Every structure is written in structure tokens, then in C-alpha cells.
Amino acid sequence: MQVQTRVDVFESIFQVFLALGTLVGVVVIAYTLYNAYKYRDSDDAKADDSLPTLGELPTGGEGGKKLFLSFGISAIIVISLVIWTYGMLLYVEDPQEDFEEEPVDIEVVGNGFAWSFEYENGAVERGTMTVPEDHPVAIQVTSGDVWHSFGVPDLRVKADAIPGEYDETWFIADDADAEHRIQCFELCGDQHTQMDGTVQVLPEDEFEGWLDERLNVEIEFEDPDGEPINETGELELELELVHVDNDEYEEDLEYSYTDEDFENNTISIEDIEQGGDYNLTIEFENEEFETVEDEISVTSPTSETYTLGESDEEETEEDENDDDEEANDSDDGGEN
Numbered sequence: 260m261q262v263q264t265r266v267d268v269f270e271s272i273f274q275v276f277l278a279l280g281t282l283v284g285v286v287v288i289a290y291t292l293y294n295a296y297k298y299r300d301s302d303d304a305k306a307d308d309s310l311p312t313l314g315e316l317p318t319g320g321e322g323g324k325k326l327f328l329s330f331g332i333s334a335i336i337v338i339s340l341v342i343w344t345y346g347m348l349l350y351v352e353d354p355q356e357d358f359e360e361e362p363v364d365i366e367v368v369g370n371g372f373a374w375s376f377e378y379e380n381g382a383v384e385r386g387t388m389t390v391p392e393d394h395p396v397a398i399q400v401t402s403g404d405v406w407h408s409f410g411v412p413d414l415r416v417k418a419d420a421i422p423g424e425y426d427e428t429w430f431i432a433d434d435a436d437a438e439h440r441i442q443c444f445e446l447c448g449d450q451h452t453q454m455d456g457t458v459q460v461l462p463e464d465e466f467e468g469w470l471d472e473r474l475n476v477e478i479e480f481e482d483p484d485g486e487p488i489n490e491t492g493e494l495e496l497e498l499e500l501v502h503v504d505n506d507e508y509e510e511d512l513e514y515s516y517t518d519e520d521f522e523n524n525t526i527s528i529e530d531i532e533q534g535g536d537y538n539l540t541i542e543f544e545n546e547e548f549e550t551v552e553d554e555i556s557v558t559s560p561t562s563e564t565y566t567l568g569e570s571d572e573e574e575t576e577e578d579e580n581d582d583d584e585e586a587n588d589s590d591d592g593g594e595n
């Protein structure tokens with residue numbers, strides 16, 4: 260069986276209830292009208308023993324057969340509806356074993372009237388949650404401050420965001436390139452109504468590429484006057500990136516590069532596999548420039564520009580900017 264999305268499930272529950280409700284309504288009203296017509300007042304009313312007389316309670320005639328039949332049919336309809344709906348909701352609550360693929364895990368954090376999304380590789384997005392098409396997404400929702408509630412009406416998703424707790428749910432978006440609105444469904448403060456966002460759906464192969472690019476780092480140098488250093492190929496250096504929590508990961512999260520990886524005093528690092536904070540060290544072979552030491556946060560495309568001071572000067576400035584689309588995208592989160 261094809262894995263059903265939440266939208267499919269709730270759509271079929273709605274359709275079945277609508278169809279049965281319509282059927283029952285038509286039967287009841289038609290039968291009422293039929294009887295009203297059949298037993299209408301007419302001059303040549305025949306004597307009919309089964310008809311109630313004025314003041315007598317109707318038995319339904321024929322020893323209560325009709326009564327039994329209508330109760331029986333109603334009971335069958337109601338009980339099978341309850342069982343079927345319950346089964347559907349059990350699937351919504353715990354569909355894991357029906358998934359053929361591993362779901363994409365995303366941690367959703369509501370904080371100060373904005374949502375942020377952390378992926379398994381450590382990439383963090385704010386405001387926009389990017390997900391693959393036709394692929395189960397498992398979300399763990401929590402809050403950094405007060406109670407919020409994460410909801411995407413289009414996808415029939417809602418989960419409470421409570422500090423210190425994780426509310427888990429899932430969804431499948433089956434429409435590539437669509438955008439779905441995220442809203443907060445818990446009155447959480449004066450900017451509650453602006454606490455929204457977007458779910459962006461990418462074709463599955465594009466999603467993988469997108470996720471990898473999230474951890475790209477670009478580093479360039481400039482001289483103290485803000486001009487690019489024009490010594491292409493002449494700088495001899497060694498650049499090292501070491502994950503701050505290196506010991507906690509199985510693989511070694513250490514990356515090193517030399518001047519050969521630079522082009523025009525710029526290096527584009529694309530092979531980082533785990534996001535987070537990295538200690539950066541740049542050592543210059545001939546000690547013509549001071550060693551650069553910094554801690555950078557690799558959670559979204561980052562570019563760093565380092566001003567290289569001559570080694571006899573005590574000056575190492577750094578300039579950090581984040582070239583992500585969101586202007587308020589910052590590395591440490593939590594504020595705003």
C-alpha cells in the first residue's frame with residue numbers, strides 16, 4: 260500500500276463521513292416524505308389495523324420488525340465507522356512501520372516569535388523549513404521560551420512546543436515547489452500573530468544537494484585597508500577546522516587545507532558533513548602574517564573575511580557575515 264499522507268487520511272475520513280451522512284439523510288427524509296404522502300388525510304381512508312389511533316404510541320407495526328431493522332442498520336453503520344476511524348487515527352499517531360524510507364529528522368524550536376529548524380547534519384534554518392517531496396519528515400517540536408504550538412494547516416500538522424519537552428509528529432508533503440504556511444497556534448505574546456513561516460518542498464534529489472550546501476564555508480583575506488590581498492599563489496598557509504565537540508562524534512571532524520585550495524585568496528569549503536561550532540586556525544608558513552584563530556558557527560552558508568595584519572603588528576580583525584537570505588539569521592540563535 261502506498262504510504263498515505265496526513266492530508267490523504269483526513270481527506271478520506273471526511274469523504275466517508277460526508278457520503279454516509281448524505282446517504283442516511285436522503286433515506287430518512289425520503290422515507291418520511293413517503294409516509295407523509297402514504298398516510299395523508301383523504302376522504303376514503305380505509306380501516307387499517309396497523310395504524311395507530313389518536314393518543315396511541317406507534318409500534319412501527321409488524322411486531323416491531325421495522326424498529327429492529329432501523330436500529331440494527333444504524334448500529335452497524337456507527338460501530339464500523341468508529342472502528343475504521345480509530346484504525347486511521349492509529350496510523351496517523353504511529354505510521355513509522357509503514358514508512359519504506361527513513362524519515363528526515365528535523366528539530367523544530369519555537370523561540371521569541373520565530374521558528375528554527377535543525378537538521379540531522381547540524382544545519383539550521385530560520386523561518387523556512389525545507390523538506391523533500393514524497394518523503395516522510397519526522398519533527399520533534401520544542402520551545403526555547405514559552406508555550407507555542409507549531410502548525411501547518413495545509414499539511415494537517417500540529418504539535419505543541421513546550422520548553423523541556425519534545426512533541427513528535429510527522430508529515431509527508433507530496434507537492435514539489437509548493438509552499439505551505441506555518442503558524443503558531445498558542446497565544447504566546449504580543450507578536451504571536453507574526454510567528455509564522457513557510458514549509459518549502461523540494462524534489463528529493465534537489466533536497467540532498469540543498470542540505471549539503473547549508474554547511475558551505477567561504478573564507479577570504481583582505482589587507483588592513485580592506486583591499487583583497489594581491490599575492491595569489493604566494494601566501495603559504497595551513498588552515499585547520501576542528502569541530503568544537505569533536506570527541507562526541509564517531510568520525511573525526513577535522514579538516515585541513517593549504518594555500519593550494521585557495522583561489523584569489525578565497526577558499527570555498529564544501530566538504531563539511533556535520534554542522535556546529537568549529538575552531539579555525541590559519542597559520543602562515545613564513546610568519547609573514549599573524550596566525551588567525553577563531554571559532555565559527557557552521558550551520559548555514561557562511562562567509563568570513565579576515566584582515567591579515569603583518570606579523571609585527573598586534574592586529575587581527577575579523578568580520579563575520581552570514582550570506583543567508585534571512586537578514587536576521589545569526590549564528591547563535593536565541594535572541595530577537
Ligand SMILES: [Cu+2]
Pocket residue numbers: 369372406407408443444445446447448451454
Ligand atoms: Cu508562539
